[in-house]
Amino acid sequence: MELLTVSNISKSYNAHQALDDISLSIPHQCIFGLLGPNGAGKTTLIRIINRIIRPDAGRVFLNGEEMTDGMVRKIGYLPEERGLYKKMKVAEQLLYLARLKGMSARDARRKIRFWLEKLELSIWWNKNIEDLSKGMAQKVQFIATVIHEPDLIILDEPFSGFDPVNADLIKNEILELRKNGSTVIFSTHRMESVEELCDDIAMINRSRKVLEGSKSEIRNRHRTGTYQVDFKGQLQTSGKVKISSMEALEGGLTRALVKDPSAQNPNQLLQKLIEQVEVHGFAEKIPSINEIFISNVK
Amino acid sequence: MSQIPIIIQREYVSRVKKKSFLIASIFGPLFMAAVILFVVFITSKGVDQKNILVLDQSGYFTEDFVSTEEMLFEKAEGTEASAKDLMRNKGYYGLVYIPQFDLDHPGGYTFYSSSNPSLSIISKIEQVIDRRVEDLRLQQSGLDPVIISSFKVSTSLKTLNLSETGEETNSSSVAATIIGYLAAFMIYLFIFIYGAQCMRGVIEEKNTRIVEIILSSVKPFHLMIGKVIGIAGVGLTQFLIWMMVMFGVTTGVSAFFGMNQLSPASTAMTDPTQQGLSNEMVASALTSLGAIHMPMVVFSFLFYFVGGYVLYGALFAAVGSASDTDQDAQQFMLPVTIPLIASIISISAVLTDPNGSIAFWMSMIPFTSPVIMMVRVPFGVASWELVASMFFLIGGFLFTLWVAGRIYRVGILTHGTKVNWKTLARWFMTSA
Numbered sequence: 001m002e003l004l005t006v007s008n009i010s011k012s013y014n015a016h017q018a019l020d021d022i023s024l025s026i027p028h029q030c031i032f033g034l035l036g037p038n039g040a041g042k043t044t045l046i047r048i049i050n051r052i053i054r055p056d057a058g059r060v061f062l063n064g065e066e067m068t069d070g071m072v073r074k075i076g077y078l079p080e081e082r083g084l085y086k087k088m089k090v091a092e093q094l095l096y097l098a099r100l101k102g103m104s105a106r107d108a109r110r111k112i113r114f115w116l117e118k119l120e121l122s123i124w125w126n127k128n129i130e131d132l133s134k135g136m137a138q139k140v141q142f143i144a145t146v147i148h149e150p151d152l153i154i155l156d157e158p159f160s161g162f163d164p165v166n167a168d169l170i171k172n173e174i175l176e177l178r179k180n181g182s183t184v185i186f187s188t189h190r191m192e193s194v195e196e197l198c199d200d201i202a203m204i205n206r207s208r209k210v211l212e213g214s215k216s217e218i219r220n221r222h223r224t225g226t227y228q229v230d231f232k233g234q235l236q237t238s239g240k241v242k243i244s245s246m247e248a249l250e251g252g253l254t255r256a257l258v259k260d261p262s263a264q265n266p267n268q269l270l271q272k273l274i275e276q277v278e279v280h281g282f283a284e285k286i287p288s289i290n291e292i293f294i295s296n297v298k
Numbered sequence: 299m300s301q302i303p304i305i306i307q308r309e310y311v312s313r314v315k316k317k318s319f320l321i322a323s324i325f326g327p328l329f330m331a332a333v334i335l336f337v338v339f340i341t342s343k344g345v346d347q348k349n350i351l352v353l354d355q356s357g358y359f360t361e362d363f364v365s366t367e368e369m370l371f372e373k374a375e376g377t378e379a380s381a382k383d384l385m386r387n388k389g390y391y392g393l394v395y396i397p398q399f400d401l402d403h404p405g406g407y408t409f410y411s412s413s414n415p416s417l418s419i420i421s422k423i424e425q426v427i428d429r430r431v432e433d434l435r436l437q438q439s440g441l442d443p444v445i446i447s448s449f450k451v452s453t454s455l456k457t458l459n460l461s462e463t464g465e466e467t468n469s470s471s472v473a474a475t476i477i478g479y480l481a482a483f484m485i486y487l488f489i490f491i492y493g494a495q496c497m498r499g500v501i502e503e504k505n506t507r508i509v510e511i512i513l514s515s516v517k518p519f520h521l522m523i524g525k526v527i528g529i530a531g532v533g534l535t536q537f538l539i540w541m542m543v544m545f546g547v548t549t550g551v552s553a554f555f556g557m558n559q560l561s562p563a564s565t566a567m568t569d570p571t572q573q574g575l576s577n578e579m580v581a582s583a584l585t586s587l588g589a590i591h592m593p594m595v596v597f598s599f600l601f602y603f604v605g606g607y608v609l610y611g612a613l614f615a616a617v618g619s620a621s622d623t624d625q626d627a628q629q630f631m632l633p634v635t636i637p638l639i640a641s642i643i644s645i646s647a648v649l650t651d652p653n654g655s656i657a658f659w660m661s662m663i664p665f666t667s668p669v670i671m672m673v674r675v676p677f678g679v680a681s682w683e684l685v686a687s688m689f690f691l692i693g694g695f696l697f698t699l700w701v702a703g704r705i706y707r708v709g710i711l712t713h714g715t716k717v718n719w720k721t722l723a724r725w726f727m728t729s730a
Contacts, residue, residue, distance in 0.1 A: 014724075050514045052711070069517065077514035081713075083507035088312065099304050100515040144511060 001064055003028045003183045004049070004152060009058030011044055018044040019055070020207045026152075026185065026200070031178055033198035033215070034187040035293060041207045042187045043080060046154055049185075050077050062152065073102045076150035080157040080187075082141050086130040090121065090140055093129065094147060101148040108147065115143040119169070135166045142170055146177060153177060154185045159193055171197065191290040201289065205297045215289070222292045226259045226285040227269060233277035241272055253280055301516050302524045309499070309528025314535060323536060327543040348391035348419070353381040356398050362430045363394070369419065382410060394423055401438060404431045474590055474676035475649055481599050481672040484537075486642050489607050489668065490635070492533040493614040497627055499525055500618030500710070509710050518707035523699070526611045530604055537603070590676050598675045601688060606668025609695035610638065616702035619709030620717045620725075630722075637665035645673055652677040661687050664694025701726065 004026040011019040019041045026032045036042050047053045049060055051072050060067045062074060084093055091112055098108035116122045119139045129137055138161065146153060155174075159167045174184055174197065186194055194201065201218065203211040211218065226244065230253050237243055240262040247255050263269040266284065273279055287295070313319055351374040352363050363371035371394075374381040378395055385393045392411035399406050407427060409415065436446050500522075503509040512521060613634045621627040641660060648657040652674050661671040661679075667687050671679070708725035715721070 047711075052510065052513045072514060075514065077511070079507070079510040079514070081507040082511060083505075084511075085312075085502070085508055086506060096304070096308050097511065097515070100301050100512065102300075102515075141511070 001028075002026060002061075003063060004185075005061040005064075006045070006049065007059050007061070009045065009048060009055045009060070011041075011048065011053070011055045017207050019048075022058070022204065022207075022209050024202050024209070024212065026183060029178055029181055029183055030199040031174065031184045031186060031197050033194040033201035033289075034185055034204065035189070035191055035194065035201055035289070036204035037189050037297075040189075040204045042189075042204055043156060045204070046077070046079075046156055046185070046187060049154065050075060073148065074151045076101075076145040076148065076153045078141060078145040078153075078155045078158060080160065084129045084137060084140060084144075087128055089126050089128060090132070091116070091125040094140065094144055097144045098147045101150075103148050111147050111149075112143070115147060119143065134161065135163055138162055138166060139169075142173070146173075146182075150182065152183050152185065154187070156187045157189070158186065159188070159190070191288070191293055195289055203293055203296060210296050211292070218292060219286050219289070222287045222295070223284070224259065224287065225261065225263075226257050227266065228255065228257055228281070228283050228285045229273055229279060230255050230281035231273070231277040231279050235273070235277050238276070239272070241269070257285060302520050302527075305516065305521060305524025306528040306531065309525050310531045310535075313495070313529065313532045319532070319536070323539040324543065326536075327540045327547060330540075331544065331547045349389075351381055351385050351390050351393040352396070353378065353393060354396045356396050358434060359396060359427075359430055362426050366422075369422070385410060385412075392419075396427070401431070401434055471677075474652075477590060477595060477676040478649070478652075478673040479645065481595065481676070482645055482669045483642070485599070485603050485606055485668050485672055486638060488533050488537065488603055489610050489638060492529050492607055493610045495532070496526060496529050496611045497614040497618035497621075498624065499529070500615050500706075501621055501624065501627065504619065504710055504713070505622065513710070518710055519703040522612070522615050522703055522706050526608055526615060526699075529611065530607050533603070533607060534600075591678070595675055598684070599672060602668040602672055602691070605664075605688070605691040605695055609664055609668075609691065609698050610634070612695065612698040612702035616705040616709065616722075619706040620712075620722060622713060626717070637663075638669065641666040641669035644670065648673045653679075658683070662690055664691045667691055667694075704728075 002025040004024070006022060006024040009019050009022045010017075022041075022045060024034075034042050034045070044053070048055045049067075051067060051069060062071055065071070088096075091109075094112045094115075095105065095108050098111065099105060103111070112125075113122075116125055119142070121136060121139055121143075124132060124136060129140065132140070142158075145155070153174075158170060158174075162170060174186075178184060186198060188194055195215075198215050200214050201212070202209055213221075230249060232252055232254070235243065235246070235254070235256055235258075239260075241258055241260045244257045244259060246257075249255050258269065258273070260269045260272065263272075266282070270279065270282055273282075347367060347370050349370050349372065352359070352371050353374040353376070354360075355378075365371050372390075374384060374393070376384075378397075381393055381395065384390070390412075392409055392415060395408040395410065397406045404427075409420065409423060433443070433446055437443055503512070509521075516524075617627050617630040617634060620630065644656065644660060644666070648654075648660065648670055651657060657670065657674055660666040661674055661683070667690065671684070671687050675684070704726045705722055708728055709717070709722075712725075
């Protein structure tokens with residue numbers, strides 16, 4: 001069964017249609033990339049899942065049950081526009097947010113200690129947020145998102161503003177959370193950041209869903225039979241072999257993208273290439289998510 | 299719903315723990331006590347005592363000019379011109395010149411002064427002369443001075459409230475006025491201070507962007523209610539602390555002043571009859587204080603304080619949700635607070651006629667009732683009026699909470715939009 005099912009959600013603000021009949025299904029224990037350019041409607045969809053705003057039409061199910069207000073406790077949400085009370089102490093703030101998520105004060109304190117230690121913030125527990133660096137404040141926000149051990153974690157543009165060290169730290173935490181049974185929705189317009197993390201993706205463009213599926217399946221589906229070849233010598237267009245780009249590398253090597261619709265398998269193409277040049281490297285060029293996205297919205 | 303107490307707790311604790319709360323708790327009443335002391339000091343001291351020469355050429359006024367706190371009389375001899383010189387050279391404030399005059403046609407008195415004399419000085423001097431001339435003329439007509447003095451009366455009106463059941467109680471206009479005014483002003487002040495705190499709290503949550511994190515656990519309306527109630531608790535706590543500090547300070551001060559009044563030095567120079575009169579007034583004010591139903595005043599104060607604050611606090615929260623900065627909020631502040639300002643302005647009209655129609659209607663309308671009803675309660679208000687007014691106030695704040703909640707839930711997530719009244723109306727109408 002799916003963890004989260006979004007069915008036929010529509011939402012409009014005044015004359016602007018923010019979401020147009022969006023349906024998604026997100027399996028258990030996966031990292032799900034919700035992709036799309038700025039203004040596509042990602043944040044609106046996330047707010048609807050979190051019941052911060054209500055859709056005009058459509059329904060949301062968590063674990064097969066239609067969402068109610070009480071069920072938002074099973075979700076942890078890190079908004080894109082996020083902040084904390086500046087004049088509140090780190091531990092107090094976490095305790096407050098955890099209790100709002102329904103945790104008992106006792107459980108919350110235990111988990112706060114655990115997470116502050118894990119993210120190396122222990123000595124800061126009694127400091128005001130305004131005394132923390134931006135990176136440390138972001139770690140606190142991350143703790144607030146996951147402290148109540150939600151089934152579903154929604155991270156809206158989680159890496160915007162994170163320095164590379166912290167971004168890496170958070171990436172590892174996300175992977176660990178999935179290993180421990182959580183499902184993560186990951187919303188971003190920076191496709192390259194999800195390339196390695198996501199299992200499944202959906203793309204939204206101009207309030208409509210344009211693509212959905214597992215990352216590998218989507219990438220396979222968008223294969224064009226193009227190969228990247230590094231070689232020495234002169235490569236000419238011959239027969240069915242088409243060269244789409246060529247660039248000089250160091251050490252007298254040249255890199256080209258080649259394609260041969262007549263070839264049954266890579267070996268046939270490789271044989272044709274060997275006849276012309278000295279091949280140093282040969283690999284299939286599988287399109288990146290970014291390229292797939294761009295080709296889909298064109 | 300279960301999260302509202304957690305929100306109330308945070309809003310309350312985070313404010314009460316602040317240093318500014320402690321400072322306001324201690325220095326607020328001290329400041330007010332200082333103001334009251336200053337007023338008491340000024341009024342008890344009265345005006346500077348003025349040295350006034352009396353040149354009586356008629357010989358009628360041998361002992362009529364008795365010094366008071368206001369005026370110190372000194373007899374002068376000689377001619378009018380020499381007395382004028384004396385006044386100028388010795389720095390006297392004024393000179394009462396009474397020439398020889400015919401008792402049948404009294405007149406020709408002059409008051410010279412170094413600056414324009416106050417009306418009270420003139421009327422007091424006139425009074426002294428009139429009384430003496432009256433006495434002399436009565437004596438001239440053959441009446442015994444003893445009989446004359448026995449005719450003299452000094453009236454002090456005793457005022458009593460006659461209730462419908464025929465019970466008589468001391469009426470207490472002076473005390474009721476003071477208590478009503480103070481209570482009304484406190485409510486006005488508290489609504490403003492804590493309403494503004496409510497607004498700033500909302501703007502803070504909006505600006506720091508913590509609001510979206512909170513809204514993923516809590517309904518916007520619950521967050522707003524929690525904030526409004528939490529801050530009401532801060533206001534009540536502050537009020538209780540003020541009352542305790544004030545009580546301590548006033549007890550101390552009145553003990554000090556009470557002792558001072560008994561000391562002979564301060565009364566030596568003053569007119570004994572006047573002193574007696576003012577003591578009598580103090581005594582009557584004190585007994586009439588007993589006529590005011592104090593538990594009712596305290597209960598009403600707490601009710602109108604909370605009710606009025608919630609009514610306006612909700613509106614202030616809505617204003618905060620529509621603003622990115624304090625400056626943005628200014629444009630909505632004035633219209634929201636106009637009824638409050640109108641009620642403060644109307645207090646004097648209500649005091650002149652505490653049971654008139656202005657007083658009645660303004661204490662029924664929930665936007666003005668917290669201030670106006672507090673003015674009226676010390677004078678005694680019919681129970682049905684009080685119940686109706688409280689009922690309307692509850693209805694009023696439920697209404698403003700509802701309106702504010704609808705604006706708040708949209709405003710709190712809207713950034714960087716120029717908001718005007720039309721926008722607010724549109725947010726109010728939005729379905730979700």
